[in-house]
Amino acid sequence: MADYLPHTDDELRSMLDFLGLASTEELFNAVPSAIRLARGLDLPNGLSEPDILHRFEQRAKRNTARSDQMVCFAGGGAYDHELPPVVKALASRSEFVTAYTPYQPEVAQGVLQAIFEFQTMIARIYGLPVSNASLYDGATALVEAVNLGVASSGSQRVVLSAGVHPHWRQVVTTFAAGTGHELEIVPLKDGLTDFSAIQGTCGVIVVAQPNYLGGLEDLASVRALCDATGAIMVVAADPVASGVLKTPGSFGADVVVGEGQGFGTALSFGGPYLGLFACTMKEIRRLPGRIVGETVDVEGRRAYVTTLRTREQDIRREKASSNICSNQTLMAVAASIQLGWLGTEGFAEMALACARGTRYLSDKLRTGTGATLLHPELNVFRELAVRTVKPASQVVEEMAARGYLAGIAASALNGASDPSLADEVLGHVLLVSVTERRTAEEIDAFAIALEEVAQ
Amino acid sequence: MADYLPHTDDELRSMLDFLGLASTEELFNAVPSAIRLARGLDLPNGLSEPDILHRFEQRAKRNTARSDQMVCFAGGGAYDHELPPVVKALASRSEFVTAYTPYQPEVAQGVLQAIFEFQTMIARIYGLPVSNASLYDGATALVEAVNLGVASSGSQRVVLSAGVHPHWRQVVTTFAAGTGHELEIVPLKDGLTDFSAIQGTCGVIVVAQPNYLGGLEDLASVRALCDATGAIMVVAADPVASGVLKTPGSFGADVVVGEGQGFGTALSFGGPYLGLFACTMKEIRRLPGRIVGETVDVEGRRAYVTTLRTREQDIRREKASSNICSNQTLMAVAASIQLGWLGTEGFAEMALACARGTRYLSDKLRTGTGATLLHPELNVFRELAVRTVKPASQVVEEMAARGYLAGIAASALNGASDPSLADEVLGHVLLVSVTERRTAEEIDAFAIALEEVAQ
Amino acid sequence: MTTLSPAAGGKASSAPLMGRDAEPTIFELSQPGRSAYQLRTTGVPSWTAEELFDSAMLADHPVPLAEVSERDLVAHVTRLSHRQFSVDLGAYPLGSCTMKYNPKICDAVATMPGFAGVHPGAPASMTQGWLETFVTLERALCEVTGMAAATLQPAAGAAGELTGLLLMRAYHEANGDVRRRIIIPDSAHGTNPASVTLGGYEVTTIASDARGCVDLEALKAALDTDVAGIMLTNPNTLGLFEEDIAEIAAALHNVGGLLYYDGANLNAIMGVVRPGDMGFDIVHMNLHKTFATPHGGGGPGAGPVAVSPRLVDFLPGPRATEVAPGVYDWVKPSKSIGRVHGWHGNALVLARALAYIEVHGGDGLRRVSERAVLNANWIRQRLSAKFDVAFDRPCMHEVVLSLAKLRKDHGVKALDIAKRIMEEGFHAPTVYFPLIVDEALMIEPTETESLQTLEALAKAFEVALDDALNNEAAVFAAPRTTPVGRVDEARAARSLVQTFDARG
Amino acid sequence: MTTLSPAAGGKASSAPLMGRDAEPTIFELSQPGRSAYQLRTTGVPSWTAEELFDSAMLADHPVPLAEVSERDLVAHVTRLSHRQFSVDLGAYPLGSCTMKYNPKICDAVATMPGFAGVHPGAPASMTQGWLETFVTLERALCEVTGMAAATLQPAAGAAGELTGLLLMRAYHEANGDVRRRIIIPDSAHGTNPASVTLGGYEVTTIASDARGCVDLEALKAALDTDVAGIMLTNPNTLGLFEEDIAEIAAALHNVGGLLYYDGANLNAIMGVVRPGDMGFDIVHMNLHKTFATPHGGGGPGAGPVAVSPRLVDFLPGPRATEVAPGVYDWVKPSKSIGRVHGWHGNALVLARALAYIEVHGGDGLRRVSERAVLNANWIRQRLSAKFDVAFDRPCMHEVVLSLAKLRKDHGVKALDIAKRIMEEGFHAPTVYFPLIVDEALMIEPTETESLQTLEALAKAFEVALDDALNNEAAVFAAPRTTPVGRVDEARAARSLVQTFDARG
Numbered sequence A, B: 001m002a003d004y005l006p007h008t009d010d011e012l013r014s015m016l017d018f019l020g021l022a023s024t025e026e027l028f029n030a031v032p033s034a035i036r037l038a039r040g041l042d043l044p045n046g047l048s049e050p051d052i053l054h055r056f057e058q059r060a061k062r063n064t065a066r067s068d069q070m071v072c073f074a075g076g077g078a079y080d081h082e083l084p085p086v087v088k089a090l091a092s093r094s095e096f097v098t099a100y101t102p103y104q105p106e107v108a109q110g111v112l113q114a115i116f117e118f119q120t121m122i123a124r125i126y127g128l129p130v131s132n133a134s135l136y137d138g139a140t141a142l143v144e145a146v147n148l149g150v151a152s153s154g155s156q157r158v159v160l161s162a163g164v165h166p167h168w169r170q171v172v173t174t175f176a177a178g179t180g181h182e183l184e185i186v187p188l189k190d191g192l193t194d195f196s197a198i199q200g201t202c203g204v205i206v207v208a209q210p211n212y213l214g215g216l217e218d219l220a221s222v223r224a225l226c227d228a229t230g231a232i233m234v235v236a237a238d239p240v241a242s243g244v245l246k247t248p249g250s251f252g253a254d255v256v257v258g259e260g261q262g263f264g265t266a267l268s269f270g271g272p273y274l275g276l277f278a279c280t281m282k283e284i285r286r287l288p289g290r291i292v293g294e295t296v297d298v299e300g301r302r303a304y305v306t307t308l309r310t311r312e313q314d315i316r317r318e319k320a321s322s323n324i325c326s327n328q329t330l331m332a333v334a335a336s337i338q339l340g341w342l343g344t345e346g347f348a349e350m351a352l353a354c355a356r357g358t359r360y361l362s363d364k365l366r367t368g369t370g371a372t373l374l375h376p377e378l379n380v381f382r383e384l385a386v387r388t389v390k391p392a393s394q395v396v397e398e399m400a401a402r403g404y405l406a407g408i409a410a411s412a413l414n415g416a417s418d419p420s421l422a423d424e425v426l427g428h429v430l431l432v433s434v435t436e437r438r439t440a441e442e443i444d445a446f447a448i449a450l451e452e453v454a455q
Numbered sequence C, D: 001m002t003t004l005s006p007a008a009g010g011k012a013s014s015a016p017l018m019g020r021d022a023e024p025t026i027f028e029l030s031q032p033g034r035s036a037y038q039l040r041t042t043g044v045p046s047w048t049a050e051e052l053f054d055s056a057m058l059a060d061h062p063v064p065l066a067e068v069s070e071r072d073l074v075a076h077v078t079r080l081s082h083r084q085f086s087v088d089l090g091a092y093p094l095g096s097c098t099m100k101y102n103p104k105i106c107d108a109v110a111t112m113p114g115f116a117g118v119h120p121g122a123p124a125s126m127t128q129g130w131l132e133t134f135v136t137l138e139r140a141l142c143e144v145t146g147m148a149a150a151t152l153q154p155a156a157g158a159a160g161e162l163t164g165l166l167l168m169r170a171y172h173e174a175n176g177d178v179r180r181r182i183i184i185p186d187s188a189h190g191t192n193p194a195s196v197t198l199g200g201y202e203v204t205t206i207a208s209d210a211r212g213c214v215d216l217e218a219l220k221a222a223l224d225t226d227v228a229g230i231m232l233t234n235p236n237t238l239g240l241f242e243e244d245i246a247e248i249a250a251a252l253h254n255v256g257g258l259l260y261y262d263g264a265n266l267n268a269i270m271g272v273v274r275p276g277d278m279g280f281d282i283v284h285m286n287l288h289k290t291f292a293t294p295h296g297g298g299g300p301g302a303g304p305v306a307v308s309p310r311l312v313d314f315l316p317g318p319r320a321t322e323v324a325p326g327v328y329d330w331v332k333p334s335k336s337i338g339r340v341h342g343w344h345g346n347a348l349v350l351a352r353a354l355a356y357i358e359v360h361g362g363d364g365l366r367r368v369s370e371r372a373v374l375n376a377n378w379i380r381q382r383l384s385a386k387f388d389v390a391f392d393r394p395c396m397h398e399v400v401l402s403l404a405k406l407r408k409d410h411g412v413k414a415l416d417i418a419k420r421i422m423e424e425g426f427h428a429p430t431v432y433f434p435l436i437v438d439e440a441l442m443i444e445p446t447e448t449e450s451l452q453t454l455e456a457l458a459k460a461f462e463v464a465l466d467d468a469l470n471n472e473a474a475v476f477a478a479p480r481t482t483p484v485g486r487v488d489e490a491r492a493a494r495s496l497v498q499t500f501d502a503r504g
């Protein structure tokens, strides 16, 4: 039976002969014997593909929260959006999947053009002229945005809305330990960021649109605040929202980042996802990561190539705009395909369908007692903060028995306490999301079940 | 929302204008109004892709006999063989899937070469020099073989072993109504064909290897009988068996047909499958269907093309060797990939593993009383005829509740009576198959369950 | 014509990647001792072949296949795929073949484990989803064709034809009626006469008239009670609707004959007119044409046969049947001609077709036909300025050009033009069919191609024509941009190399 | 060398199909009013946007994307795919990138609905299969690297590096130890120094010695208690094993510094020697290199970081942990530096890696490394007759050539040779890395390429060299067989067109 190694015994021998070696062991003569592993790796023996597939199928059975078997009302940064067969089929073509970073443009026009189209689409969605070829995910894209903002403004004072997804805040905090940025977290008031206390010069102001409780922030006044404080305006924006709402760029955001998972990538237990990054022309030389530009070949034919490479780590090394090398190109390619599939109209329709579904559910929860709206007056997008009588995490468990992934307990994202929610409600907030895939029938039944269970 | 039609309203109008038509209705002016459909089609309204996927998922739930959820011991001409991810990935490449018959060889070298490789592999497996590019399935391939045999021998007397799969016999019988062949079915004795009564000139003699109860026939004496009767020797042979047994060609078969599903095609509820057809050089001009040959292009580069086209219906019309046009090319391509994956060693190993598993199960059934071997002394391949105390069809239903597709009740294939089995046993014969995918653990548990249930 | 923006097709349809050398066969890539396969670890005892079988039966040497690594297998097959044109790469206006775009949802349905993983021998009780699929599809096909019931067993169009002829035979025989002849117009597809022979009938060919249609008088002259039936496709293979179909039907029925509808061209008329309403008794459909199963490089297809009420009892069986609301079982028609397939037909193709029908709905299917006819007429009109349209009048879903004059005046054949068109990045149209048109080029754009693509396609025809008139050598040398140049077909037949082992 | 049979690669790797024109952008294919999308029929009331949101928030016009049919989308993307080289089409000897063949079983695992369809916010109770996968993978990675525990969160190698540096920082800080410098050899990959900056450290670069390894004396001279640690890859980017690694480790540890292992080159040493046993404290792995996640045209990858016991408590969290036999939960390490990813890391990449590890087993992983090193040495030896090998001695999994002489004598650059090699149907090797080698060509054949392919690859190098010596023009004009010829990179940077809208 085979592994994936092509060498026959004869060839092995002839190759070693060619090298004047008596054994494969001698290939490692440069490795001092003192540090060599004297034993075999303590790992189970290899098994055949069907054995391993069987094992993974067994493991998969213990993942009950599957979107094809539970009706998914969970969001919180990861969404059960439509993922049509055509996009899966195209994005999984092996030419895209098994290529490296397009270092040799002559044989990489496929990936390069797909990225160029992706950049164009993301730039339009965020209302800014520049997009890169992707970053790891929304959270790390925000880290890069903060770094760019600090570099651009020259101030390390970074003001972060508590409405930014808790995980993203945590990631920004982790990396600030290295960069030394001074983070200030600004609390929410009635579900929206209360920037009123911010005064003095700032380097960066970060707001989420919508914030993680679903609330839509007033970006115009964030822009005003940035102007007043000299801060770079960074918006962590849900790109789906641009299907119905004004783009962050149209409010004057300097940098917009977000999570692109909803465009062609499965829920995937959180990764690989797709970090989106767009900015103004002014910041293009601080852009983290790769960017593809259009040019021509020797015969004048249109061609694409990665450009402005001198920002990147392989050239600029310790002075690079970022350390990123591998990014999430395949997801970017999938997103360009998915956005091509949605098109102008579908992109708008999908956003509207999310908004309608969310409204439909929120209307149902207005009359309940077990599950009620945390901020009934808020304009929200695709996320709803629901207040449950029972602890939210318990509600999630009990709803699972009824076939629902009911949402995410805010406490699961935040830990024991959080600047965005009062301590006494934290344990009783359930984040619920309604995408275009949820039918009225599903929402009706869900609302009833939730009201019963949350009691 | 979209269908798959690209025409925008503007384009529709401009195209009709270009044709001088006022409406699409006028496109059909040639259709007399008397016969036009005055109403819309009485079909449900179109739904979106996700709606339809959901509907098919609901339907799929009512197919409980899935090989990924029931342990499959059913065979009878359709086998749960290994179907590795690599073969699925390659065979589903859209260049193969969405191409037509290779009428223009310059842009069809991919399919043509894959068929050429397929032909080579099938010819080797059957031990004959010629294979075509596929027929619909094993049963219809047998019809073609009989037709070829009659044309070649000049005699319409066709002797068919009762050991040929009942469905295949039924198909041969159906088509004989058109061709006028005189069919004689020869019964089995102790599980093997009893040709002893056959005398006089015959046109064709057909035997199955193994026969549908699993029994391995004596092909040398069939050859002798064909020589004695002037008959063309047709073997309906399981191609998997060539992994361990002598090929039918080596016994002097003139034509060998079979079902190629086991090579890269899923169980698929019976289709699309893969009709295999191989023959001697002598018969090549009577070959049904397409055949690919090697040649060169104008610059002398190796190239492939469909050849000996004058046998085919589009050229020879009523005098063609067969009426076949579309065949099962995609399955042939999949088979060539699967056989490439198996390779010389894997092909032999797979056959041996089937034989071992079958032996392992049959040994367990030797001691039982509820389920026993119908022909304990027989040499069998991958199929076992098991005699059950309870009616076999009831055993199948009860085993399903234990998670097994236990086999096929012989009565389900045969109808009320059959030349291959005595009337009193027919209802109590369960056809069981063990492929290389069945583990000892599965077989152990299965044997115990079967013994209990069949009681 | 106004200038249109670039088309999703044409020259760019597939750029060269690297080089133009032949891909070796897998046998040449083979190295003794290499392998790719992996089988399940079973724990079953490792008996030798000798322990399992009588030695006389045992192979004395393993069947030599190829010995390659998984990596090399993947590279080999992926490279082969890059030597293959396909609908997914660009327009494929192959007349009579309906090479429309096939929605990927059909692939998704056909690969669901709950469909693809089901054993055909499992009892109805465990396969209700499949039986429901069959019954639902059968009903839809009957509505589209205006028939009473259908068998889903035939694996392709030709199999459907033969099944239909056997149904005719059984029907006449049940009436104690022995008939020997089947009438076929000279424009018919080759499968029609070939099927007639296999059905045990003789072919009576009738010539087409000047309109390209069945010559009604010639037909009437050929009719008598020895005629079992007629096989027609409507629109016919010229893409023209047989306007006299009602008269034809009456004439046939008058002599007790039946009408068989070759449904390869059904794509033209869905929701507009139904074979049943035209007077047909038996209809086969090519699901791989009209109902969007991709053609797979030559198959698989599916050729269900639908029949009028008087033929229902003769249908092949068993048939999936709704025996109580939502409950399905296999039922054999009372006078069934028997099975025509080893199992239930090309089931996954059938599932695809139902997905296609359900996603379109009744209106959608009609729209499919409207657009197919619109596109064909547009290209007909667009090309008619420079090309001779055979039987020049509005067509249905396809149009046939005749290059007879070009051949006569310039020695350029239809095949040359076809090869030259391929250099422009499109598949060639069908050549030399139907046989009744001299130097025929048969174009079926299908409904899924856009106006932009049609325009680009028309330009490709014009470029080819221009070369034929002004630069003959370029036409004869075409195609020069494909993985191989023009292929020596004669040599292939003359010195036959039908397997790798047959090489000299 | 004896003559070998044809290789599964080379010129034939992808034949041209048709033409060489550019594929239009999707925006150029767009037609107002066309669309491809289909959304579920929900039955939710059709409120207008105005009814749902404050009007000040509403978009005043829809975001213009493309408007294409599904058919045109498919053709467009499929054609793009034919303009892209990939491992599945042929050898891709890109040094430092480990472009091995990735078994398709990994794709199968990563697309299982029971893995791919799981929401990351679902509680541990409903995702035990995922947590088991994580824990099992973590253990395997620790065994391969000789470390105590690992975080799976970092999304790629660079993210792992930065995570590792933050771990260093946290560790030193917990010891009340303020250090400012990280030592990096000049042969290091660019991500290393870039990560150092982001980690808040300063880079101290030390030159390599004449052997291409860390200059032990220079290193010692650079060490003091301001040094937080060193980042090394071993084998280094020259493909050479740092034989003094034990001494290096001792020297670092002596001053209280930590050793960071850049695991991009782990493919060379699995089962042979472990970073932990070399004295490293922190190790990142590039699962997309060593553990067979295909590179996706630039990503995704995964860069887990494994650490020695003293760093375990600082790992990012929460970590999947086996809290009782077969029961898993998320546990945050006591002194965790916090999250480094929005969720749990690139989970599907992690699942792929585990499948790869489990299908290979311990022995298999060692075999992978043996063959990777064997192939690299074979190609080194094979090419050394005609090419200058930088630091010519046995290498590990890759080898670096220097074309400095060729450049000097003939004006032919490494890039020219790389472009010419592509005409032979292979991907080019890495050029100009590592920076310390003049006109570097870095070849990493990987273990999945066969001897036949290696030979064909060597021939391609020779052909290119031959042209460089005898037919310079051909080298400068290369590649001529690819979808586009040599690309004007300078123009791309000069007149920037970074989106379709930025076009002039």
Ligand SMILES: Cc1ncc(COP(=O)(O)O)c(C=O)c1O
Pocket: B324, B325, B326, C096, C097, C156, C157, C158, C159, C189, C191, C192, C233, C237, C262, C264, C265, C286, C301, C302, C303
């Ligand atoms: C008019 C016509 N009839 C019949 C057929 C035969 O159909 P199939 O290829 O499915 O056997 C074809 C196929 O090309 C056809 O075009």
Ligand SMILES: Cc1ncc(COP(=O)(O)O)c(C=O)c1O
Pocket: A324, A325, A326, A327, D096, D097, D156, D157, D158, D159, D189, D191, D192, D233, D237, D262, D264, D265, D286, D301, D302, D303
């Ligand atoms: C030696 C080395 N280190 C680090 C990296 C960075 O890894 P990644 O691209 O996953 O961020 C690479 C990738 O090319 C590399 O080759």
